[in-house]
Amino acid sequence: MSVSYISSKRYLLLWVFLGCLSFAGVVRAETIPxxxxxxxxxxxxxxxxxxxxxxxxxxxxxxxxxxxxxxxxxxxxxxxxxxxxxxxxxxxxxxxxxxxxxxxxxxxxxxxxxxxxxxxxxxxxxxxxxxxxxxxxxxxxxxxxxxxx
Missing domain, CATH: 3.40.190 (D-Maltodextrin-Binding Protein; domain 2)
Incomplete structure (x- = not known):
């Protein structure tokens, strides 16, 4: 595997992780009464x-x-x-x-x-x-x- 492939894969995972965190914050805000x-x-x-x-x-x-x-x-x-x-x-x-x-x-x-x-x-x-x-x-x-x- 090339270094650029690994870097782009990590970059994608980072964005997915950050996206999940931001979504979790929205869901949590709606569920806290x-x-x-x-x-x-x-x-x-x-x-x-x-x-x-x-x-x-x-x-x-x-x-x-x-x-x-x-x-x-x-x-x-x-x-x-x-x-x-x-x-x-x-x-x-x-x-x-x-x-x-x-x-x-x-x-x-x-x-x-x-x-x-x-x-x-x-x-x-x-x-x-x-x-x-x-x-x-x-x-x-x-x-x-x-x-x-």
């Missing part, structure tokens, strides 16, 4: 139903958005429901990767990541802006306010 927890109490239109079961027909806006991201990015996202405090505790203990609808609070920022810009909370990247209607607010004021999200 990204776990998300959300509250087990209905909060229409964001999520429907009560308890740990996720409704198949009408799960809610948040679940629909998570499923869309999962499909488009080919991610293995696992969603489950639990009481709110348990979702937060699981996030704090690093047992879940994310919690749906967890508003920014300094104590949560110790164990969570929020979108930031120049050291400040980036409110432009929030999904929804929710607030409460006060007793002093008229019904039309509440309806107008809720219509902004």
């Amino acid at each position: 990204f776990s998300i927890c959300y509250e087990d109490i209905e909060n229409i239109p964001y999520y429907y139903g009560e308890g740990t079961e996720i409704p198949e027909n009408k799960p809610g806006l948040y679940v629909d958005m998570i499923n869309l991201v999962s499909q488009r990015l080919k991610l293995n996202i696992v969603i489950h429901r639990a009481p709110w405090a348990r979702c937060l505790k699981q996030l704090e203990l690093n047992r879940v990767d994310g919690v749906v609808a967890a508003s920014f609070k300094p104590e949560r920022a110790k164990y969570s990541h929020y979108p930031m810009r120049l050291g400040e909370l980036d409110v432009e990247r929030r999904i929804v802006n929710k607030s409460y209607c006060r007793a002093s607010t008229t019904l039309s004021g509440c309806v107008n306010h809720l219509g902004r999200f």
Whole structure:
């Protein structure tokens, strides 16, 4: 055998090996689940139903958005429901990767990541802006306010 034949064969094997490694990385990324927890109490239109079961027909806006991201990015996202405090505790203990609808609070920022810009909370990247209607607010004021999200 000539030296050039052996060199080209090694070169080919190197490329096949590197190709397999890169493919293995892609397959591994798709099989590692990204776990998300959300509250087990209905909060229409964001999520429907009560308890740990996720409704198949009408799960809610948040679940629909998570499923869309999962499909488009080919991610293995696992969603489950639990009481709110348990979702937060699981996030704090690093047992879940994310919690749906967890508003920014300094104590949560110790164990969570929020979108930031120049050291400040980036409110432009929030999904929804929710607030409460006060007793002093008229019904039309509440309806107008809720219509902004």
